[in-house]
Amino acid sequence: MMNDKKKLTLKDIGRELGISVSTVSRALKAHPDIAEETIKLVKEYAETHNYVPNFLAVNFRKNKTFNIGLIVPELVHHFFSTVISGAISEANRQGYNLLVSQSNDILKDEILASRAMLNSSVDGLLISISNETVEGDHLREFLNEGKPVVQFDKITDYLPTPKVIVDDFDGAYSAVKHLIDEGYTRIAHIRGREDVKNSSERCAGYLKAIQDHNLESDPDWVKVCRKISDQEGYDFAKELMESKNPPNAIFCITDLVALGVLRYLKEKGYHIPKDVGLIGFSNWMLSRVSTPQLSTVEQHGFQMGVDATNLLIEMIGNHDVENLKTVEIKTELVIRESTTLSKA
Amino acid sequence: MMNDKKKLTLKDIGRELGISVSTVSRALKAHPDIAEETIKLVKEYAETHNYVPNFLAVNFRKNKTFNIGLIVPELVHHFFSTVISGAISEANRQGYNLLVSQSNDILKDEILASRAMLNSSVDGLLISISNETVEGDHLREFLNEGKPVVQFDKITDYLPTPKVIVDDFDGAYSAVKHLIDEGYTRIAHIRGREDVKNSSERCAGYLKAIQDHNLESDPDWVKVCRKISDQEGYDFAKELMESKNPPNAIFCITDLVALGVLRYLKEKGYHIPKDVGLIGFSNWMLSRVSTPQLSTVEQHGFQMGVDATNLLIEMIGNHDVENLKTVEIKTELVIRESTTLSKA
């Protein structure tokens, strides 16, 4: 019994009340031109008869959808889902809905997803680009139609849009500084691909911290992950520890990789944090429930989602404002068991 | 330099080509009434001038948005984000976009989210209800407007909608049977709240397996989590193992809880799987990267997202079809180190 009852329209109300459609429309938004009396009459009728505007018509008329698009490389990912959570929260608060899609880190998929969103007429786009995205012509299409784009986390500087990013450099620096403060002297880093900005920033922060404290550094102590998997962590840990010059602490690009490292170290009987210090990045749930619990760097993903959404909605409002601001979100060191040598 | 160039409309094309709007419209969809020649002409013009229909207008006219709403209790959750991933994939494949929102397991938020979606005019809704949802009047509003709803995972039988669920009973049964096959005889269960269907189903499967194999059972072996946290797992493990009648295997409602159990057991020096067998549910990434790796039950969340979306889109097509089918997705046992006593 699909109850396909026709929805009430302005025309219906006008007919019933013996007034014109335009008056009804204006009365409902309490336009100053309309008599108080009429406004009350209309509003009451609308209320009791449960009038709800046809948003398809409104959107069409206003050329606005109150929908925002969001594209991430991967949805099933602690950090990104946290960002999305923040974006939804803020979008809803401001009366917007969020359309979500993912690129699987494949450019072709990202283009498809963005086209689908452009078509479905979102008012703006939040995007964390795929590893394969460089030029981003598909994103320019948004700008060409006057629809704002805000990049977050994984960004490209090729596109003239505002950006919301984590201060990766600083986060990495303080993670490594923490290791140093705890007394570790031979610190390795398992990083991500060179062409991904976040991973380069973190690596730079790592190097700077080492340098600032005049610690030994060894090119062989920097390993490059391609897939950011725990298995890579395991394998690189093996490589590092079996080398002629093994480190006594490892800073990993992300918690998952650190967990792989942890697995290797425990398997070989190393004591953590006594023999080897270990710190990750991102503060996934993983890091809190592992044994020992992993020290890590909180990225405030929720806040990133909120900020990016805010920026975007602001731009949707002021169409003509050229906004190229970059918001940098400060990280926060989360110290747990895997690095607290001083208390071990 | 917001490039607010007006988009090309049918009217523009008609004017340029000296034909009427209606002919242009029909030509673009190769209507049989239109001459081949005209069709080619129009299509070529549209192509080279990059015509793209104004979907706001189309949607308004057709009273359809090609958007689907999806609401889950929690977005930052391995299982749910996996389901969403499947839903997005299938929705996009069929030309739909997915609007995502979350209820935080709070009824009030769920109502807000569903209203927002109803307003923004989705064509249908996928929902996994919050723990607080019982009657679901806010979901009836969808049905009343002729918009189909499909429930998945966390469902209520009060609503006349199709459902896609995991065969929790069977999954739990086979998990426990696996423990039994491995030689465990005293099996405890840490379950979820009684008023949540999934957790009751799993508990029922557990009990049935125990009973079918004539194993000892003890009411004190069934513990009830309220928040499904790892800390609860830790605490209940302590309770269980310190009791007068400690079990030698534990089946947990979810991997996270199992991880808490694992933490306790390792802390107290129990060997897993030799001293105590441990199996979780859901196959989160957590379970694969813990030490020892956790046995668990794969729920095929991605498939659930795909199936639910499929069902919904089918119903959007056939508005009048009364579809109350329930799709039950089979689970799959994932055997890892934490239960393989026979090989330990």
Next chain:
DNA sequence: TGCATTTTCGCAATCGTTTGCACAAACCAT
């Protein structure tokens, strides 16, 4: 050649809401 089809296209209404403008009624001041 004349009439009946068929082919091809345009007119105009429609979806529901918004909004510029005109206009009538009511008011005020001179």
Next chain:
DNA sequence: ATGGTTTGTGCAAACGATTGCGAAAATGCA
């Protein structure tokens, strides 16, 4: 009373695409 302002309302166009219907042009057949 006259002219001018204020107040309240309605008319009609507009947004862009779709579609039923009618009509002109082209074709077929006798």
